[in-house]
Amino acid sequence: MKMIQKIFDSQRKHFEEKGKFRMLHPLFEATETFFFFPGILIKNSPFVRDNLDMKRFMSFVILALIPPSVFGIYNTGWQSCKATGMSLDFSTVFFQGALIVLPLVMVSYAVGFFWEILFASLRKHPISEGFLVTGLLFPLTLPPSVPLWQAAVGISFGVVIGKEVFGGTGRNIFNPALTGRAFLFFAYPTKMSGDSVWVAAGSFAKEAVDAVSSATPLAFSNLAVAGDNIESVLEKVGFTVTKLFLGGYPGSIGGTSALCCLVGAIILVLAGVASYRIIAGGILGVYITGLVLNLFAGPQANPWMALPPFYHLIMGGFAFGIAYMATDPVSAPGMDHVKWIYGFAIGTLTVLIRVFNPAYPEGVMMAILFMNLFSPLLDHIEIKFKLKNRILNV
Amino acid sequence: MGDLSNIFLNSVFVGNILLAYFLGMCSFVAVSKNIDTAIGLGFAVIFVLTITTPVNWLIYHFLLAPGALSWAGFPDMDLSYLKLVMFIVVIATMVQVIEMMIDRFSAALYSSLGVFLPLIAVNCAILGTSLFMVERNHTFLESTVFGFGSGVGWMLAIVLMAAIRMKLRYADVPKGLEGYGITMIVTGLMAMAFMLFSGITL
Numbered sequence: 115m116k117m118i119q120k121i122f123d124s125q126r127k128h129f130e131e132k133g134k135f136r137m138l139h140p141l142f143e144a145t146e147t148f149f150f151f152p153g154i155l156i157k158n159s160p161f162v163r164d165n166l167d168m169k170r171f172m173s174f175v176i177l178a179l180i181p182p183s184v185f186g187i188y189n190t191g192w193q194s195c196k197a198t199g200m201s202l203d204f205s206t207v208f209f210q211g212a213l214i215v216l217p218l219v220m221v222s223y224a225v226g227f228f229w230e231i232l233f234a235s236l237r238k239h240p241i242s243e244g245f246l247v248t249g250l251l252f253p254l255t256l257p258p259s260v261p262l263w264q265a266a267v268g269i270s271f272g273v274v275i276g277k278e279v280f281g282g283t284g285r286n287i288f289n290p291a292l293t294g295r296a297f298l299f300f301a302y303p304t305k306m307s308g309d310s311v312w313v314a315a316g317s318f319a320k321e322a323v324d325a326v327s328s329a330t331p332l333a334f335s336n337l338a339v340a341g342d343n344i345e346s347v348l349e350k351v352g353f354t355v356t357k358l359f360l361g362g363y364p365g366s367i368g369g370t371s372a373l374c375c376l377v378g379a380i381i382l383v384l385a386g387v388a389s390y391r392i393i394a395g396g397i398l399g400v401y402i403t404g405l406v407l408n409l410f411a412g413p414q415a416n417p418w419m420a421l422p423p424f425y426h427l428i429m430g431g432f433a434f435g436i437a438y439m440a441t442d443p444v445s446a447p448g449m450d451h452v453k454w455i456y457g458f459a460i461g462t463l464t465v466l467i468r469v470f471n472p473a474y475p476e477g478v479m480m481a482i483l484f485m486n487l488f489s490p491l492l493d494h495i496e497i498k499f500k501l502k503n504r505i506l507n508v
Numbered sequence: 509m510g511d512l513s514n515i516f517l518n519s520v521f522v523g524n525i526l527l528a529y530f531l532g533m534c535s536f537v538a539v540s541k542n543i544d545t546a547i548g549l550g551f552a553v554i555f556v557l558t559i560t561t562p563v564n565w566l567i568y569h570f571l572l573a574p575g576a577l578s579w580a581g582f583p584d585m586d587l588s589y590l591k592l593v594m595f596i597v598v599i600a601t602m603v604q605v606i607e608m609m610i611d612r613f614s615a616a617l618y619s620s621l622g623v624f625l626p627l628i629a630v631n632c633a634i635l636g637t638s639l640f641m642v643e644r645n646h647t648f649l650e651s652t653v654f655g656f657g658s659g660v661g662w663m664l665a666i667v668l669m670a671a672i673r674m675k676l677r678y679a680d681v682p683k684g685l686e687g688y689g690i691t692m693i694v695t696g697l698m699a700m701a702f703m704l705f706s707g708i709t710l
Contacts, residue, residue: 237680237682239680275693275697276697279681279682279685279690279693280676280679280680280681280690281679281680281681281682282680285676285678285679285680287672287675287676287694287697288697288701293697293700296700296701297700300700300703463704467704470708471704471705471707471708472707472708473706473707473708474707477704480701480703480704481704483700483701483704484701484702484704486701487668487672487698487701488668490668490671490672490674490675491543491667491668491671491672493671493675494543494671494674
């Protein structure tokens with residue numbers, strides 16, 4: 115440890131105000147605080163009233179992201195091996211998954227860091243550890259077959275327009291990872307949705323992936339016509355409740371397993387990073403909306419209406435979204451009571467979009483972005499309300 | 509009844525006059541610095557829209573549309589080329605009335621709205637709603653609901669924007685983007701978030 119400290123001390127002068135590498139000071143600082151506890155207090159939100167600093171704070175998010183990432187690599191590999199007829203033993207599957215997922219993660223980190231360092235150097239703000247999270251969250255929300263250059267375009271949009279134009283981490287309005295993903299979704303819809311993007315099979319075996327082997331549970335559910343029962347439609351193609359909960363089905367890289375997201379959510383809540391209010395509100399929102407829709411279900415109605423609400427919780431990206439995206443402390447409201455409303459609305463909108471909007475099979479991404487839009491207003495309302503009820507100092 | 513509520517929801521969320529059609533941008537960008545002012549202007553726009561849209565409907569259907577003057581004995585008359593002029597006149601008159609009312613009842617709001625209150629007269633959201641009403645063949649009742657809904661949608665957008673701009677006061681925006689620049693970027697991102705509803709057919 116002493117030796118590393120010495121290296122930093124001897125090199126520090128080059129990066130300070132008059133040094134020859136002063137442009138790169140943020141990079142130096144980021145590397146140094148990676149090893150040592152910084153002696154300064156931060157001036158930008160997100161503030162944490164705790165002895166965690168932001169780097170440690172973000173480390174917890176990374177830690178919580180490990181289960182879905184590892185499972186994502188395995189599942190992507192498994193789906194890909196199955197589609198191309200390769201052997202399904204553990205090491206092949208894992209290797210194949212890593213071959214698909216790791217390049218996406220590396221591109222996301224490399225391109226994102228390029229923008230982050232560029233802005234930090236030119237605008238003289240510190241490099242934010244928040245990017246470590248954004249850069250990993252973003253590829254986990256993508257379909258595994260997305261081309262690398264599109265991932266680069268998406269993360270560029272997310273970092274620059276979603277975050278840096280507002281002045282960096284803590285000042286943004288929307289979750290940068292989701293902004294980038296939504297941009298890709300609207301810019302390149304053929305690569306971001308549909309039945310053939312959810313399994314990466316490589317160019318050598320495109321024909322091996324027929325529509326049925328690569329459709330997501332949500333896509334299968336959309337095939338059900340009035341009078342059908344979505345549960346039995348899913349059962350018929352092998353998506354049992356256990357399988358949906360564990361996550362062994364085609365989908366976005368990190369978002370399939372409700373179990374891994376649950377583990378991550380518990381880590382985040384215990385570490386004090388994520389708000390349990392948002393998560394609980396979201397689950398309640400899904401559940402209550404699902405139950406209310408069940409009341410209107412009938413043989414002629416949309417078969418989605420009759421789906422038991424817990425299917426909404428374990429299918430698709432809802433678990434991932436509510437655990438990692440909705441709880442982003444920057445773009446979520448800061449006041450306690452409105453967090454319930456915020457989470458609840460995300461759950462409700464997710465279910466409503468899945469049931470009523472034929473344009474999107476999945477609703478959680480847009481629901482979170484839409485509620486990010488409302489979070490400053492929700493905060494404002496709660497503050498107004500509190501000020502009104504305050505007993506004035508006499 | 510179901511039709512009317514569909515028209516209302518459609519005009520507030522799916523076809524939001526501001527975030528889906530980008531009408532009424534000028535006052536949206538200029539008056540969204542403060543939530544209370546934004547709410548005031550929002551109500552003024554709702555009021556003007558709810559009155560002008562049905563009034564314009566009456567004028568169009570009894571005076572201007574092809575064959576509308578048959579009650580006066582001119583079944584071949586087609587005055588619809590006058591609709592832009594007539595709609596603007598109706599809107600300007602209504603805005604004048606509102607201006608006098610706000611001046612009388614809320615001087616603070618009157619001074620904070622400033623020049624943008626008379627400028628509602630040329631707010632494209634107002635004229636746009638009247639023109640959409642003609643294009644979509646709404647009935648009288650539907651056009652009233654459509655006008656009201658468009659106003660609510662516009663108000664929702666400007667109040668959200670005002671709250672976001674309050675938060676943006678703590679942001680560190682690059683010099684060239686301060687003010688209108690960042691506001692336009694946020695508007696674009698808001699429009700992207702509102703695409704949540706696109707594809708829903710009501």
